[in-house]
Amino acid sequence: MIVNRRQLIAASGVALAGTILSPAISTSAATVFAQKKLPYDENALSPTISARTVGLHYGKHHAGYFRKLNQLVQNTAYADLSLDEVVSESTAKNDQAIFNQAAQAWNHDFYWAQFRGRPEAPTGSFKEAVEREFGGMDGLKKKVVETADTVFGTGWVWLVNDNGKLAVLGLPDAGTPIAAGKVAIVGIDVWEHAYYLDYENRRTEHVSAVFDNLVNWRHASDQFQP
Template sequence: MSFPLPDLPYADTALEPHMSKATFDLHHGKHHRAYATKLEELVVDTPYADMTLEQVVRKSYADYKKGDPKATAIFNNAAQHLNHSFFWTCMTPGGSKPSAAFVEAIDKEFGSFGKFKEAFVAAGVGQFGSGWVWLVDNKGKLEIVKTGNAETPVATGLKPLIVADVWEHAYYVDYQNRRPDYLKVFTDNLADWAAASERFAG
């Protein structure tokens, strides 16, 4: 595959009890894999086949905004593949702690790390329907951004630091319709804030 599922640094049971193996297998093994497989089919004999995944996302985004129907399908699958690949790197068993420099930047922008997490959860809860909630670096300014469906800040030049998936398949098995509970667990027990700190510093 030109766009394979990336290897993960933890086992399918490693995020329990906060994310069950049943959710993990459904999310990674079925939903994410389906996007990657469909993308492979769509790019055959197109210029996209020789691009990196991020290049496909950026090019297909520009083309679908111009009304190209084939580019729309390619973008949806490429962006979902990219978003999910990033999402798995945003979690670690038991969560992790942010760096002092990252906390200082968060405090400056949001008042405190606690207030930031509250705002992040609120944004995710407020995303109507399927989508994502992100913390991004917008040219040195930290911002919480929510996107619908497959939309991604990568396509518009923002630098993602961390993301939570708020499609129902990310949480419904474990939390039913309690998206706020899932997002609070994500920020408190799953999020790899150390990795986000490294992205911010890099």
């Protein structure tokens, strides 16, 4: 018999109800969604992003989104879904509290993964699309940096696949391509916690440096499906 997450949590709750717990035993909600392991050491992105920023960003902010999400989905239908399904479902239901935590959890999983490995040049159909729609990497960078400057307050800059074409989106707060029905190719975090320790208020300098030094364009190429 296959037991889903909700059934497992419910069964655990029944078992615990008949047990006298000592003060040392935690009674917090079961973990449904788990933060992905950082795919490199905290100092691997330095000097573009310092180890201190990575430690706070990944260890405090990113981890916090998962912790709050798990609290919110306990004993709800969301606990049976994948993380991207939670983003889509909470968008459709206008469930802002769930969306904020789920989208930020998903966004950051994607964010760290795109920096894995040695940065490589774009390839194949993705490279052709960049040249066709932006005139090359310089044109794409210009668009990304300009878009970052238009995001008021917190948010993200995303390069997305929009029905086979590349587009750059500036989305506020927890904005994510999933909610817009588009496929993420590259995502640069422009919340202050992503750059302020290293760049203070120089947001576009941070975005430019991440674009030049950290994004693995082979990873981006792999995300593109025209």
